[in-house]
Amino acid sequence: MRVALATLPAGPERENEDFAAAAPGAAVLLDGAGVGGAETGCTHGVAWFSGTLGGLLLRSITTAPARPLAECLADSIGLVRSLHEDSCDLTYRASPTSTVAAVRTGGGALEYLVLGDSSLLLANTGGGTTVVTDRRLDDVGKRLRGPVDVLPTGSPEHTAALADYRDALTGLRNRPGGFWIAGPDPRAAEHALTGTVPLDSLASVTLLSDGATRLVDRFELADWQEASAVLDSSGPDELIRRVREAEAGDPDGRRWPRGKARDDATVLHWVLS
Template sequence: MRLTFATEPAYLGRLNEDFIAATQDAVVLLDGAGTPPGVECGCHHGVAWYSHTLGSTLVTSMTQSAGTLGEILADGIKTVAGLHASSCDLTHAGSPSATVVMLRRTGEMLEWLVLADSVLVLDVAGSPEPVVICDDREAQVGARYRTLMDSLPGGSPEHQRAHAQYVETMRRHRNREDGFWVASVDPSAADQAQSGAIPVGEVRAAAVLSDGASRLVDRFELATWRQLLDLLDSSGPGELIDRVRQAERSDLEGRRWPRGKAFDDATAAYVTALGDGW
């Protein structure tokens, strides 16, 4: 496997709540769900601690366990919950959470799992368009509640209050039927992940993206998924993040692209030579 990646916090000096790690046979990415200022989460460790601790647990287990990716994720969620159950309120609706993308080569198969709105893009031989895997249930639920937030200038006190209220409202739908699912404290969330496997010889390349990196395509619509793969191949993940930042800076108030956060943590990984190096 040949892997290149880049990751960058939304703002310099701020903790990066994304996590990316890889071994010879596995890649894992998590995107921690940020908590706006003044909104409680019931955990004194914070979102970055959660995403980094769960991510480290998963990448270790993926190389040591013969279980399915779903089983590994469920065990990882349970393990991390146990690490702070005695010191934090895990019943709090805002307990730290994260999206998850997992890739693993097992024999001649490439296994994958996607939970929530981080994105996996597979460049499959013989297919003119990439295969894009992302769980958009959070976006579907959020569309009901973001009208006020999206109507206000980004960065304004009014927008900040509306964003905090939006986050509080979305928590009522998190890890519930007819809502959306993320990794947090309930291992059964792993059952809601999308997962599958494909012969490794059929995959030319794979991109693993937090939504802070995928927004170049799925929010800003400044590129197609094929163009994103071509950019990663020619210029690397750092250039992808640079282009996201250029777009964000050009629309700080969110008038062209309404959004909760002007800038977001961004992580992109590009995997090639899957058959040769895995």
């Protein structure tokens, strides 16, 4: 098992709210989310939530190999809830949440789960790529973010529009017609995208937070096959470096409108063959 992991916070003064880890035959990546500086109702914070959930999920999927990933995620969400429901207000609409990407090998197959807008890049032995991304958050966001995208990133007007956008987005979290993400309610795990792929068909599997997928899906400076080639030749650090280079060249979001000029970026690249 060969795993390479790279992660960078949005800025040197910012806490990294992404979490990624691997164990023999399994890996997880989570991208924590709050509501842009707003009160969350949780005294622990977003990074604590994503890191705690990620650690518990990795333990669950490795110690209970016959249990489906979605059930492992539901159990882990319930455990995290039990750790802080007595000290934190988990009914608060802006309580911490996290995307989840998880994979596990067994029985000649790779089992996967994706919830929220993190992505799973599957490179097959023939040189092709398949990407698994939960697009429900993107679909909802496109309906709401028009006023944000016409303003310079980081301007006072952009900041105000972004706060309104995030507030509207929070109102659609974990409900039909909206999007699904790991939060206080274990039932969100029922809505994860899941599947299996024959293990012998894969050369590698890569888990990426949306801050790392920007090079492809936001900036369109590479396609997934090119991104896979970068990962194989130079590793996750190089992919994130290219993301940061593009962000630095468009600090105001004029070329690529976006909520954050820079975002936490994490890549876990697992070579299988």
